[in-house]
Amino acid sequence: MSGTTGTAQVTVGSEPEIRPAVWSALGTVRDPELDEPLTELGFVSHCEVSPTGEALVRLRLPTYFCAPNFAFLMVADAYDAVSAVPGIRRTVVELTDHFAADVINSGVAARAGFLGTFGDEAVDELDGLRADFVRKAVLAGTDRVCRAMVRAGTDPASLAGLALGDAPESTDRERLRARRRELGLPSTDRDPLVLDPATGAGVEEAGMRRHLGFARLTRVSQEANSGVCRGMLRARYPESQPTATQGQEQT
């Protein structure tokens, strides 16, 4: 895993102190489905701050028909993250090369919400969809943390009795904790290491094997999707060089 930022395609504006802060803010915005930062996925094609504090960010996605609900979430989240950077007076986030780009861009700029943006074409805001994917991220994160422990010698049968704080400190553990916290699930060191993301209840030993099997499957699915998206992005924008994370093959 790497935390480097892909600066190659980023235009340096004339406010050198603010631009890195804007880039960092964009690094907190995730593709909800892939659970990875837009900056690492190569989705940020342009990031510029003017001397008057206007931020212009352009986003690009792997296909013209990427799901508009996820696209909307990413544009809206990017807008919120950049707007919150001290010194930024105005924010423009433009999704490019997407069939619904104009509608999404103007909807986000007007703070219209998903329903206000798409009217009759949508019936719900996207909170439920987002939560579904954070639950998947909890499962995938559980596999990452527990797999490393089992490899290091922890008996899988003992996992049911362990707490989050019993897992060795790692970025994976903290990422798992952060996703649990986002959902309002127990996330202190004393809370169960393995819990059901739908209910928050600890998983008992009898159900552990199945739960971990499903956690592994969820991680495989998430990482395979990320691999497809990265491949498609590169096919579409051959100049893009997304940086390596766990979603990319280390071959």
Added chain:
Amino acid sequence: MYTKDGENYFVVDGHTHFWDASPANWIRGQEKYAKGWIECFHAYQGLGPAETHWPIEKFQKYSEETMMRDLFDDGHVDVAIFQPTNLRQWYVNGFNTTEVDGAMSERHPGKFVVNTTWDPREGDEGLRALEEHAKRWDCKGVKLYTAEWRGDSRGWNLKSAESARYLEKCQELGIRNIHVHKGPTIWPLDKDAFDVSDVDFAATNFPELNFIVEHVGLPRIEDFCFMATQEPNVYAGLAVVIGGLMHARPRFFAKVMGELMFWLGEDKLIFGADYAIWEPRWQVEGFVDWNMPEDDEFGDYGKLTVTQKKKILGLNAARLYDLKVPADLEDAKEKTTEPVGVPAS
């Protein structure tokens, strides 16, 4: 028939298309969708080996000769199953219709299986059209798009009473194989169109029908696998899995195959090249040569045997579609095994 190391593989390509996405077929006012759609497909082709990439002009519209050569002369395919995708809202004559597929099949007897499609929102008229298609082309399968936007309707699902009427009609007509597209879609905009709970419901209510979830519910393989473990008549269509991952992302491909073998097992996986997105040749040859890597990282997954590969590449589909296979492969075709799976504890 593909032969490698003395082993014969009867290859059924469970997912093929003969489409026309050339500009002449774009509907006025809908050009950006018609163009965007085929460009999106074309980007998927980029996940295959470079020497199999086509220029966009050829990809928009390819000839019958090209297809016959790519599938049957070069691609090792014995029988290919047409899965229609109408898209008449963007393409004047449709993108890839039952009629076009059926006509091509008639010109090449024995090479193709023609599947048709239905949409329960078409009511009695749709039922009549289904019957007509089924009789005309002896259909044994249908391809369904539950997420399709139409007028004010935000798509449909297999749980509805209208859908049940169509499924009953399928049974009556001898259509046993219900291929359901659960994968990337466009409209309705906010819908998570990958929800497979309706397949779960229909598979329980229609135990004599087979439900093949195309693209294994990608990108939601986990939801699909979880559902499929509970339904004996649910299958995985591998279109996109082999084409999209085996070359571009070999390690993820191995894991996805490992999971599918673990949760569904060797009798439930159906190969599909998804032509013309990807040519079958490199997929068939590559899959026969492929096996689970040795590293620890793949330690949870078993290696595939020659027999398992034979089933996946053709014998499973032959069983579902009653296709005649060479005598030496008949045994493997019928054999069924329990998936490794995990006990429901």
